[in-house]
Amino acid sequence: MNYQAHAVIGGVLCGTLAYFLGTGFLGNGFFGIVFALIIGGLSALVPDLDHDTSKGRKIMDWAVIVFSLILAYFASSGVVLSMLFFFFALVGAYFVIFKFFKPKHRGITHTIVACFVFSILLFFLAGKDFAIFGFVGYLSHLLADKEMKII
Numbered sequence: 001m002n003y004q005a006h007a008v009i010g011g012v013l014c015g016t017l018a019y020f021l022g023t024g025f026l027g028n029g030f031f032g033i034v035f036a037l038i039i040g041g042l043s044a045l046v047p048d049l050d051h052d053t054s055k056g057r058k059i060m061d062w063a064v065i066v067f068s069l070i071l072a073y074f075a076s077s078g079v080v081l082s083m084l085f086f087f088f089a090l091v092g093a094y095f096v097i098f099k100f101f102k103p104k105h106r107g108i109t110h111t112i113v114a115c116f117v118f119s120i121l122l123f124f125l126a127g128k129d130f131a132i133f134g135f136v137g138y139l140s141h142l143l144a145d146k147e148m149k150i151i
Contacts, residue, residue, distance in 0.1 A: 001144050003048070003055040007041040009144055010137035014040025017136060036133050043137025046118060047109045047145070112150050115139055 018036035042063050048054045108114055115138045123131035 003045055003059070006044040006048070006141050006144060010044025010140040011037040011041035013140050014043075014133040014136050017133070035129070039130060039133040040137035040140070043118070043134040044141045044144075046134075046138055047114070047141045050109045110142060110145065112142070115142065 014036040015033050017040075018033045022032070042060065045054075045057075045060050049057055049060055115135060118138050119131045119135035122134040
């Protein structure tokens with residue numbers, strides 16, 4: 001399946017979830033649903049980060065940089081040095097993992113365990129709503145690929 005289909009499926013599922021259950025982040029209105037669509041769509045691309053030539057990988061490379069900048073800004077409470085350190089730590093960890101420890105395609109990134117680890121990381125980095133929408137988006141990719149393993 002191509003990256004657009006994965007992103008649309010993940011986004012629509014998360015947008016629907018936000019509409020019916022509410023989000024808590026940015027309220028239950030329009031912006032909460034848009035937030036869910038974006039997080040769900042991007043999270044649906046995460047399992048294909050192990051594929052160098054995937055469009056999803058290229059999109060996620062930029063999304064990680066932007067997300068890390070936003071997260072560093074809000075997490076640092078105005079301290080520039082701490083913000084820069086946090087930003088470079090997040091972006092550096094991402095690129096080191098996928099440059100030197102990249103798993104084989106449809107390996108560990110296509111497992112339920114990786115889905116839970118991803119959502120737990122999102123929970124600690126950005127909160128409950130990111131974790132829920134990240135989990136649903138990631139899981140939608142596994143279901144759409146019909147490539148779901150436990151480990």
